[in-house]
Amino acid sequence: MTDISIQLHALPEEVAAFAQKCMDDFNLYAIAMRFFPFEASEITSEEMGKLAQVAPFYGEVALSLKKPLLPAAQRADLMRNNPDVLRFTLERESPAGLRQATLSARTNDPAALAVWKKIASRMKRITKTGVIAMNPDTGATTPTRTFRYTSGAKALASAGVRMLPIAGGNVLILAEVKSEGPNDGGPLVS
Structure with missing residues (x-):
């Protein structure tokens, strides 16, 4: 199994815009996740571009080459049903500061791995x-x-x-x- 992991500081609107561009460029599906209680919803590219302004806030998004298998009662179910996704965490500024975000994936799927490597490379080039x-x-x-x-x-x-x-x-x-x-x-x- 191959892992991809990048830790970065980014504004949520920057991450959402980056994910939207990746959706458009690679014809990807997306899942937006809220926590406490857990909620996962498939979203469009247009919705991704506006994600940082939605309340209550979505804390994580996942990109997929395939249509997501939903619903999921909890994050573990979502990851079990959609194992080859690329995940981004979105962090908002709080009174304490801006917490580090992540871009990560773990997959054995060669097609997913090829796209996730391109996206990770793109992220590295523009940060x-x-x-x-x-x-x-x-x-x-x-x-x-x-x-x-x-x-x-x-x-x-x-x-x-x-x-x-x-x-x-x-x-x-x-x-x-x-x-x-x-x-x-x-x-x-x-």
């Missing part, structure tokens, strides 16, 4: 790499060269919004650290 993790209690820092960020997240960080990891108490500082390849850090949709 910057390099984040410094800082322990706020000790001030100790370490580079995390694989973490990525968008121009929107960088603007928030420059305005004083804290960048938070997926879990834990560190603070992440968006800094240009030597990248893995060419990128311009421009908008997610090119």
Whole structure:
């Protein structure tokens, strides 16, 4: 089984616009998920583009080469019935800051893997790499060269919004650290 995993800071509207472009470019289906209580709905490309403005907020989306098998009572059921999806988490700014988002997949399906690799490559080309993790209690820092960020997240960080990891108490500082390849850090949709 092959895994794809990218951790990044991005505004929810940037992620939704990126996912919409991928849906259009690769003729994909999409599932939007809300949590507590769990709800999963198939959405169109047009709905994906507006997803960040919908209340209550959708915290995760999944892209699929095949029409999704729904309904699902919980996330585990959804993933069991739709195992070859590419998932994006969407994070909103909160009083604490902006939490890190993810793009991830786990699949044995060669067709899905080929498309998910293209999408992951596209994400890498249009984000910057390099984040410094800082322990706020000790001030100790370490580079995390694989973490990525968008121009929107960088603007928030420059305005004083804290960048938070997926879990834990560190603070992440968006800094240009030597990248893995060419990128311009421009908008997610090119």
